[in-house]
Amino acid sequence: MNGYEILKFFSVQIVLIAVVLILHTYIGLHIIRRTLIFSDLVLDQFAAFGAMVGVALGIEYGTATSYLPALIAVLFGALLLGDKLCGGGTYVKKTLAGSMLWVTWPLVVVTAVTYIVLIIFHFLFRDKFISLVERPGTNPNERLWDFLLFTTQGIITVLIVPIAGVLLAYAFLMIPATIAALFTRRWLLAVFVGWLIGFLACVSGVCASYFLNLPYGPTLVLSLGICFVFAVLIRCFRRQPA
Template sequence: MELFSYDFFQKAFLAAVFASISCGIIGAYIVSRRIVFISGGITHASFGGIGLAFFLGFNPLLGAVLFAVLSALGIQFFTKVAEIREDSSIAIWWSLGMALGIIFVFLTPGYTPNLMSYLFGNILTVTTSELWWMFMLNSVIVLFFAVFLRKILYIAFDEEFARTAGLPVALFNYLIMVLIALTVVLNIRVVGIILILSLLTIPQATANLFTNDFKRLLVYSSLFAFVGTIAGLFISYFLNIPSGAAIIFTLVIIFGILRLVKTFV
């Protein structure tokens, strides 16, 4: 418990709580809709914004937010309006963001020391302002799903029925894509661009072992994400290993153990 006397560990703990809620809820939707690779495309496209921010000298997270939201809307637009295959649309934005990020980082004069923390995460470096942004995102996500849960369910599992029922399917799809983009970007500090997709899918896969009910899936996913993130945080601290990798490794071990228990018990 003496770890909680350190300011950086208190911030890391709060970041773990906030990341568990946002990734648990958004991840449950992503897995249920089977759009995991859309979130992967958004994640990697955000690297272009980070590279642009380094090049122009402003906050990398702002650049990542810009590119993530644009890529999320772009994927949705290319798929639904331009009638480009979804996998092709994802590949276009994924590769464009990564390519631009590499170009901007290369053109940036000097050395970019913080780049690795964005790629692989470092929860111990989360700032107070980032915690406030994570808190506000969580508030929006929880409120949005609480108010529109029934409509979200209709759209997630039967878009055609939702359209015939008169629901604004396109609007909800765009709004949820923006929430996915913001969730990805604001949790980059926790596990990084490379591993954030795991935080959006592994807790949900674990929760699916115990329930198929969407409401319970939202709660269970957040709980498993919290347990794995906190356990990984302690492991990374005591073993002095990268926090992002420790968190994902812990989540995978939890899933593996519970999968075996469910199989043989």
């Protein structure tokens, strides 16, 4: 393939990554600054097991019904069930690494629209959500905003895990936000820094995956991880974050 065909093929993934990283970086900042590191991983496991239950029950992948079982799950059950399924190893691999390489424009549009609606909602009520971190206990409706925050996290987890897999979904949520948190305490700047570094890392991962013939999802995770290591090294030689 020539350069144009390569760009056209990967444009679907690049657009999806660009949209997804905005909200994932923002939610990731909430998780880090409130020390709720592992809650997202639990939700990823829930969605992963639910997807396997759907496959075992014969529900066709990609239908509206196929997303419902993602509400029930646990990691051990997923591994046991996967072992008993025909081709269970493939299902486990797909659950961890995802199939983002083969996403289609209709799926990207639906996912992007959902993310954009959630981004607008969080932007309009940003003061309420940020107060959960900066001024805990001062909001009379704190439980409501907590519920809405984690509902958002649940929605994006159910949406992204079937596409990107557990590993990449976790990387999207935690690595860009962690890098941003190393350099700034300001929310808007942190979201921008996390998005920019995450996007550049993922584009680099896409290129490396294609030219070096490497698995797509793990290569993106590795690219994000390399950026995180460099960010930590740079941070060691800087003063306190802005």
